[in-house]
Amino acid sequence: DQQVKQNSPSLSVQEGRISILNCDYTNSMFDYFLWYKKYPAEGPTFLISISSIKDKNEDGRFTVFLNKSAKHLSLHIVPSQPGDSAVYFCAARGIQGAQKLVFGQGTRLTINP
Amino acid sequence: DTEVTQTPKHLVMGMTNKKSLKCEQHMGHRAMYWYKQKAKKPPELMFVYSYEKLSINESVPSRFSPECPNSSLLNLHLHALQPEDSALYLCASSQAVFGRPSEQFFGPGTRLTVL
Numbered sequence: 019d020q021q022v023k024q025n026s027p028s029l030s031v032q033e034g035r036i037s038i039l040n041c042d043y044t045n046s047m048f049d050y051f052l053w054y055k056k057y058p059a060e061g062p063t064f065l066i067s068i069s070s071i072k073d074k075n076e077d078g079r080f081t082v083f084l085n086k087s088a089k090h091l092s093l094h095i096v097p098s099q100p101g102d103s104a105v106y107f108c109a110a111r112g113i114q115g116a117q118k119l120v121f122g123q124g125t126r127l128t129i130n131p
Numbered sequence: 132d133t134e135v136t137q138t139p140k141h142l143v144m145g146m147t148n149k150k151s152l153k154c155e156q157h158m159g160h161r162a163m164y165w166y167k168q169k170a171k172k173p174p175e176l177m178f179v180y181s182y183e184k185l186s187i188n189e190s191v192p193s194r195f196s197p198e199c200p201n202s203s204l205l206n207l208h209l210h211a212l213q214p215e216d217s218a219l220y221l222c223a224s225s226q227a228v229f230g231r232p233s234e235q236f237f238g239p240g241t242r243l244t245v246l
């Protein structure tokens with residue numbers, strides 16, 4: 019049972035345009051969501067997070083939107099840069115499993131010059 | 132220092148060998164984690180230590196044995212592994228206050244190959 023889903027395995031965006039990565043979840047007990055970026059042969063790097071009591075969080079070029087009724091979150095990157103090319107993982111934390119993150123399958127983002 | 136370090140970067144071992152993976156952080160975090168990541172898959176949680184005590188074991192086979200000697204160090208002892216255990220092993224740490232969300236910081240991982 020996959021509780022966190024990233025249905026797009028890959029996404030290609032032109033440099034300077036907006037990248038939108040999507041994530042859906044099924045467990046209504048999740049209260050905290052995170053996005054991680056991963057380059058090959060490196061560990062995931064934390065990007066941005068959002069609590070379930072908010073619907074938007076912004077940090078520079080990165081904005082995460084949360085729609086609790088739809089159990090959907092998205093990561094917007096504006097403007098997209100070549101260095102943004104990486105695999106992006108969505109992760110969620112449940113109240114009961116406070117230290118346990120559940121990861122989505124990841125989306126490979128490619129920024130084309 | 133916001134870094135989690137892991138050694139070795141690469142490890143090749145036979146099925147009868149005993150080896151250990153090491154993880155270190157100096158951010159004062161009191162929760163430390165081991166994850167396993169296979170190619171094209173998300174990280175899967177194996178173990179969580181909170182205040183040097185094992186708090187979560189995700190039904191990991193006993194051939195993997197974690198150890199937390201102190202608040203900065205986390206080891207994963209490996210014995211009698213199988214070829215299907217070949218993967219990237221990631222260590223992470225976070226502030227350990229239950230109920231208050233905090234991000235996990237990951238190390239670069241150890242690429243393990245079991246022959």
